[in-house]
Amino acid sequence: MKQLVLLGGGYGNMRVLLRLLPNQLPNDMEITLIDRTPYHCLKTEYYALASGTISDQEVRVSFPEHERLKMKYGNVTKIDTKKKHVLLEDGSFVDYDDLVIGLGCEDKYHNVPGADEYTHSIQSISKARATYEKLSNLPSGSVVGVVGAGLSGIELASELRESRSDLSIKLFDRGERILPAFPVRLSNYVQKWFDANNVEIVSNSNITKVEPNKLFNHEETIPVDVCVWTAGIQPVEVVRSIPTEKDASNRIVLTQYHNLPKDENVYVVGDCASLPFAPSAQLAEEQAEQIVKVLLMRWKGEQLPAEMPKISLKGFMGSLGKKHGFAYLGDRTITGRIARLMKSGVLWMYKYHNG
Ligand SMILES: Cc1cc2nc3c(=O)[nH]c(=O)nc-3n(C[C@H](O)[C@H](O)[C@H](O)COP(=O)(O)OP(=O)(O)OC[C@H]3O[C@@H](n4cnc5c(N)ncnc54)[C@H](O)[C@@H]3O)c2cc1C
The missing domain is CATH 3.50.50.100 (FAD/NAD(P)-binding domain)
Structure with missing residues (x-):
């Protein structure tokens, strides 16, 4: 089985799962989702959580279940694109064929x-x-x-x-x-x-x-x-330390197909990606739609469009x-x-x- 590894179960990678899991995942592919929290967190509602106007439970959403989705909970500490694996805090490694990095941001x-x-x-x-x-x-x-x-x-x-x-x-x-x-x-x-x-x-x-x-x-x-x-925000440290080109906000510069310029198997989604809009959940989801299209075309060996459509936000x-x-x-x-x-x-x- 080939491995698609998703780092971070935030807005970007939840959209990847939503599109791939029902019936689009090729039979020879398996997905591993790695996150430090055992549920998807509604980050857009953290202001209400911090203010005490909603309960903790209201910002948690269960991850989907699927026979070819494996969950791994832990802190990602290193992404090694040369060895094609991801290191976790507990010392374990996860190998990937394709990787989508969606680890979000922290304060700047x-x-x-x-x-x-x-x-x-x-x-x-x-x-x-x-x-x-x-x-x-x-x-x-x-x-x-x-x-x-x-x-x-x-x-x-x-x-x-x-x-x-x-x-x-x-x-x-x-x-x-x-x-x-x-x-x-x-x-x-x-x-x-x-x-x-x-x-x-x-x-x-x-x-x-x-x-x-x-x-x-x-x-x-x-x-x-x-x-x-x-x-102010910036991508999380583990993403900032990937040796690849970043923009002035330390976000990772990508090709129009959302992968690293020198690596067709590593994609970056959401707040960690350098895109022509301010980071938002909406942007992460729209970008994820395009990443899914690119992944599916590459897996089928199809030719990618010469120019990707522009992302538009509502x-x-x-x-x-x-x-x-x-x-x-x-x-x-x-x-x-x-x-x-x-x-x-x-x-x-x-x-x-x-x-
Ligand atoms: C208060 C607030 C209000 C907002 N309101 C809006 C809004 O109204 N509309 C809007 O579009 N956007 C809004 N945003 C922005 C939006 O939340 C982010 O742009 C969005 O969450 C980015 O999605 P993402 O997929 O990049 O990462 P995230 O959704 O942040 O997900 C990142 C995931 O990675 C995991 N993770 C991080 N580091 C590690 C690690 N080292 N190891 C393992 N797991 C890790 C986290 O647990 C998390 O699940 C708001 C943000 C805030 C803070």
Whole structure:
């Protein structure tokens, strides 16, 4: 049996499984999925897990079962593309014929001193759980600093507001206005929600240092009881250390067929891949669709298209607590309850198809 090994059971590789397993996997192929967690984690909901508005169980989805899908749970510590095998923390090796690396990302601290040691994170399930523990045990009146007002920072600050009305929340935004890449109407809506709900947006901020219970914004010292870092991501370390070309964000540069330039058997999906869009679950899934097509064609010995179709995304959605949200879909800005309902609907559909 030939081995297709999937590293990481995140959004990208779940889509690979969803497409291959029902009836597209060639008879001579077997899949091994390796992940450190024994279930698929809904990373897009970690802001709610950390805020304490949903339970742990709600962010877990069982991996699919199939007679030619083997599961291996453990921490991947090395990917050796020369020997065509993957090393796990327990010392075991897994050989592959084809490999899809979908190990996701972790925080990037931009060399800000103390950020790694003194901030909390929502980039992995264990870190989101630890952040929940810290936030939920805070005494009334405590100050929470959220550094980074991208989608995950906005969702965390708003969800925490609904969860803990007794906390003071400060959201540090690098820009002049929140979500500067999107229409002003959308930024204004989000800003107004934060104003009405007593979350302070600190615009034009630049966090230069973090110390225990202290953030340094430019020269100013800001006392905080907890700080959560949502100000940048990078591929996980094991992917960063693969000796191959990376882009400025340390993501792996790929051919248009999503494999390493010098290795047709190693594909990279999702947050670890250098693609012309910001990383997202939606992008990981769309890229996975193309990877499955390429794998199937190569397995059948078919000629690949001279040019792969461009990946197109539908847009993006964000929540402001459980009742309000915003979406930017095909150049249309949608705000309010409808946007929130749409986001809940997308999550429901995802669980329905993958659960
Ligand atoms: C709070 C938040 C909200 C978000 N909201 C949205 C949204 O609304 N829409 C959207 O499209 N995107 C959203 N994203 C981004 C989205 O979650 C990621 O882009 C997406 O998860 C990337 O998918 P992936 O397959 O690359 O990796 P992931 O889904 O991160 O999966 C990686 C997998 O690899 C495993 N893994 C990692 N390292 C190892 C190792 N060394 N050994 C073994 N296993 C390992 C992990 O356990 C995990 O299962 C959000 C992210 C956050 C943090």
